[in-house]
Amino acid sequence: MASGLDALLLARIQFAANISFHILFPTITIALGWLLLFFKLRFNATGDSKWMDAYGFWVKVFALSFALGVVSGITMSFQFGTNWPGFMNTVGNIAGPLLAYEVLTAFFLEATFLGIMLFGYRRVSDGIHTLATVLVAVGTTLSAFWILALNSWMHTPAGFELRDGVAHATDWWAVVFNPSFPYRFAHMMLASFLTVAFLVAGVSAWRWRRGDRAPAVLATLRTGVALGATLVPVQILVGDLHGLNALEHQPAKVAAIEAIWETERGAALTLFGFPDEQARTTHAAVKIPKLASLILTHDWNGELRGLNEFVDEHPPVAPVFWAFRLMVGLGVLMLLVGVWGAVRLWRHPEPSPALARVLVGMSFSGWVAVLAGWYVTEIGRQPWLVQGVLSAAEAASAVPAPTIGVSLALYLLLYAVLTTAYVRVVFYLAAQARHAAPFGSRGRAEGPPVMPYVQPKA
Amino acid sequence: MPELTSPEGWLPLAFLLVMGLAMLAYVVLDGFDLGVGLLFPGADDAEKDRMIASIGPFWDTNETWLVLGVGVLLVAFPAAHGVILGALYLPVALMLAGLILRGVAFDFRVKARAVHKSHWNRAFFLGSLLAALAQGYMLGLLVMGFDTSMGAHLFALLIAACLVAGYALLGATWLIIKTDGALQRRAVRWAQGALWWTALGIVAISVATPLLSERIFAKWFNLPYLVLLAPIPLSTALLFFIVARSLRRLPVRLAEGNEYGAWVPFAGTVGIFLLAFYGLAYSLFPYLVIDRLTIWEAAAAPESLLIIFVGAVVVLPMIIGYTVFAYRVFRGKAADLRYD
Numbered sequence: 001m002a003s004g005l006d007a008l009l010l011a012r013i014q015f016a017a018n019i020s021f022h023i024l025f026p027t028i029t030i031a032l033g034w035l036l037l038f039f040k041l042r043f044n045a046t047g048d049s050k051w052m053d054a055y056g057f058w059v060k061v062f063a064l065s066f067a068l069g070v071v072s073g074i075t076m077s078f079q080f081g082t083n084w085p086g087f088m089n090t091v092g093n094i095a096g097p098l099l100a101y102e103v104l105t106a107f108f109l110e111a112t113f114l115g116i117m118l119f120g121y122r123r124v125s126d127g128i129h130t131l132a133t134v135l136v137a138v139g140t141t142l143s144a145f146w147i148l149a150l151n152s153w154m155h156t157p158a159g160f161e162l163r164d165g166v167a168h169a170t171d172w173w174a175v176v177f178n179p180s181f182p183y184r185f186a187h188m189m190l191a192s193f194l195t196v197a198f199l200v201a202g203v204s205a206w207r208w209r210r211g212d213r214a215p216a217v218l219a220t221l222r223t224g225v226a227l228g229a230t231l232v233p234v235q236i237l238v239g240d241l242h243g244l245n246a247l248e249h250q251p252a253k254v255a256a257i258e259a260i261w262e263t264e265r266g267a268a269l270t271l272f273g274f275p276d277e278q279a280r281t282t283h284a285a286v287k288i289p290k291l292a293s294l295i296l297t298h299d300w301n302g303e304l305r306g307l308n309e310f311v312d313e314h315p316p317v318a319p320v321f322w323a324f325r326l327m328v329g330l331g332v333l334m335l336l337v338g339v340w341g342a343v344r345l346w347r348h349p350e351p352s353p354a355l356a357r358v359l360v361g362m363s364f365s366g367w368v369a370v371l372a373g374w375y376v377t378e379i380g381r382q383p384w385l386v387q388g389v390l391s392a393a394e395a396a397s398a399v400p401a402p403t404i405g406v407s408l409a410l411y412l413l414l415y416a417v418l419t420t421a422y423v424r425v426v427f428y429l430a431a432q433a434r435h436a437a438p439f440g441s442r443g444r445a446e447g448p449p450v451m452p453y454v455q456p457k458a
Numbered sequence: 459m460p461e462l463t464s465p466e467g468w469l470p471l472a473f474l475l476v477m478g479l480a481m482l483a484y485v486v487l488d489g490f491d492l493g494v495g496l497l498f499p500g501a502d503d504a505e506k507d508r509m510i511a512s513i514g515p516f517w518d519t520n521e522t523w524l525v526l527g528v529g530v531l532l533v534a535f536p537a538a539h540g541v542i543l544g545a546l547y548l549p550v551a552l553m554l555a556g557l558i559l560r561g562v563a564f565d566f567r568v569k570a571r572a573v574h575k576s577h578w579n580r581a582f583f584l585g586s587l588l589a590a591l592a593q594g595y596m597l598g599l600l601v602m603g604f605d606t607s608m609g610a611h612l613f614a615l616l617i618a619a620c621l622v623a624g625y626a627l628l629g630a631t632w633l634i635i636k637t638d639g640a641l642q643r644r645a646v647r648w649a650q651g652a653l654w655w656t657a658l659g660i661v662a663i664s665v666a667t668p669l670l671s672e673r674i675f676a677k678w679f680n681l682p683y684l685v686l687l688a689p690i691p692l693s694t695a696l697l698f699f700i701v702a703r704s705l706r707r708l709p710v711r712l713a714e715g716n717e718y719g720a721w722v723p724f725a726g727t728v729g730i731f732l733l734a735f736y737g738l739a740y741s742l743f744p745y746l747v748i749d750r751l752t753i754w755e756a757a758a759a760p761e762s763l764l765i766i767f768v769g770a771v772v773v774l775p776m777i778i779g780y781t782v783f784a785y786r787v788f789r790g791k792a793a794d795l796r797y798d
Binding site for chain 1: 524525762
């Protein structure tokens, strides 16, 4: 049925577009919330106003990212029903409570205390303002917790039974803490912190290059580089553990990532090449003997199952293969830049012109790596929507193709405009920052009297 | 209707209540901030900034009630979620585009280059308009039981126009409380203009709904219900009268700097929305789709509902608590929106 297929394809593209656009902003707010708390606590501890200036600038970026995350997230909550009714019909008893708990425990918390965090500085005590910052950070993290619990469950479903084709939870603990959840949650949290580390370092380096020598610029630049240099190695370790977990539960995905066609022991690692699903081979492959087995099984002669064992049940090979290489490549780049930056800033308080230029170039590297990583994991689950339980085709709605086409065009246009506007406004804010008055320096607006800020130590 | 003592019986009812309250909270709370967006073109630049400041700390939480309302529909009544959102696919997409546009315009307008500010102002208005129109249109189609006839669509368009007026009324009466001076007096005039369109919308729905469904007709026009329900339309009419009178008297008082009764139009309008919502809920109950799908037919498995219910009972009072706290923090006239 050609028209049905078209509608399915369009629905998938639309969902992919929506979720790709959405993920950009939580990726920033999850870690940036904690970084803002760090700035605030540094100020409280040292009394050095540069930390409050850092807070004042980055809270604006936070607000902007949060607004985009909220509005694109509302779209997501509708998409489940409009485009994938089969999803809720089959696994709604599992997905429902997880989504509901996200709204109840995270959404309201973030949204309400964000108002106080952004605009309440002069209306509440400093303690309450810090508490609001804590609660917003906790809220974004809780939100990630519930969403990743659901997403991980879709990859490694556990704690349920099927009755008449409908999933019913039998053990909620097993549902939430399903086999891949700890790895996925840690991997995503670290990805968020790395994205923010390079964004903060990059935008600060951009200000530095434009001659902005405000103390906050150097402080945030150093914070970003330190964070990146510390966390990239941790992320590589967690990524490795995540890979072992995927090999155990989703061998077809791992075979596609590595483009391993035949089951073999001591499999070579393909660095580059062009996977060809028709010919079931990889053209122009550059291989390192035995390395895939070593990395994936931690054994030179470990056995890896090939794609030919999963014919018609494995994901499209080329996109997964390439997205994975993009993600890992960026990770390696982040490692090199992080180490270089850390060594330079260890020896010398200021960045070299070359380092500053490279950091600017890396500003949004986290976004690309995160998107590539999500493509690996989500395309890698195909043809399943819920591994072994529900295929994507079964879950699609009967909405006709032209209707989906219209809404898709609408969303794509909107997303293109908004992503461009976002990036431009972040740099515009950075350019304006040097003219901004120090945080809390102007006269008090109307409102109840509040506790003064901690006096700077002499 | 199943036994109400069994979980299969009372849980769907409890979730209908939660969903109803979330939707009501959404309509009233996001209603006033959407309304402020609808009134944007009538204000000058400085006034626009103050209008934004009056809703700045709140709009985010307000919109979250929609996520909760739709979330409950999705998780508690999955069967209805598919039917309703499938039938409303395009208006939903338009509403979302509107909400996206206004949500980001809100933030971009103060952060972007000055030359772009007027574009974002326009986007804020258009987004608010699109969202309000789409919601009114969806309400019209819901009342029509998702009938696809020409008449049903025309009716839905009328309701869309009236809901825009209703939100503008909420927005204008909110501004009367939160602003002062020329903007405050202008808000009174905006409210007067929106009042009659709002009334028309309520009358249209009240007349159309019983005519469309014999069952609903029987629920209203049957003794003793006719007498028992009479307070709903009568109180609504009384509230309209009170709001209209207050709007007539306020300009003189406000010009003298006397704020007495400045909250009456907003409170009265919220009352009108509550009554209209109650009337609609009474008409529809126990159906989620008129005469087609009841809450019990559409409900999810009881054990899943129970898990959410426990969470909702614990968390919702906390949410209401800190929401009230946030509104108290930002009480009084709208000040400049400043991060520091």
